[in-house]
Amino acid sequence: MTEAERAAFPPPNTVAELRLLLDQLPSDALVLVDGYGAAYAVIGAAVITEVRELSGRPSYLGRFEHLADAARAIAGDDVGWISEPGPLPELVGEPVVALVLR
Secondary structure (H helix, E strand, C coil): CCHHHHHCCCCCCCHHHHHHHHCCCCCCCCCEEECCCCCEEECCCEEEEEEEEEECCCHHHCCEEEHHHHHHHHHCCCCCCCCCCCCCCEEEEEEEEEEEEC
16 A cells, blocks of 8 residues: 555544455554554554543544543533633534544
8 A cells, every 4th residue: 555545544433434444454454543642552452432522622632532521521520620721512412332442
């Protein structure tokens, strides 16, 4: 696969899209995630869980939370670390099942 071909794939949002992407790779290709500080790391865990999408959050926090964490976020219970909190996030849509790779 050339660099141009790799760049042509949008990030997968569903299992079906991930399968299409994986079908393009050899079966022995590594699967990595972004490391905590830099570089890449192997997947430490794969979890299937229910999540809720939240609006109005900084991009570095991500858009999705576990259900209990989402409830705390919209209630303002987890903003103590923010020096000047803005408006609280709001729930988007309904809970969904997600595959989370860590």
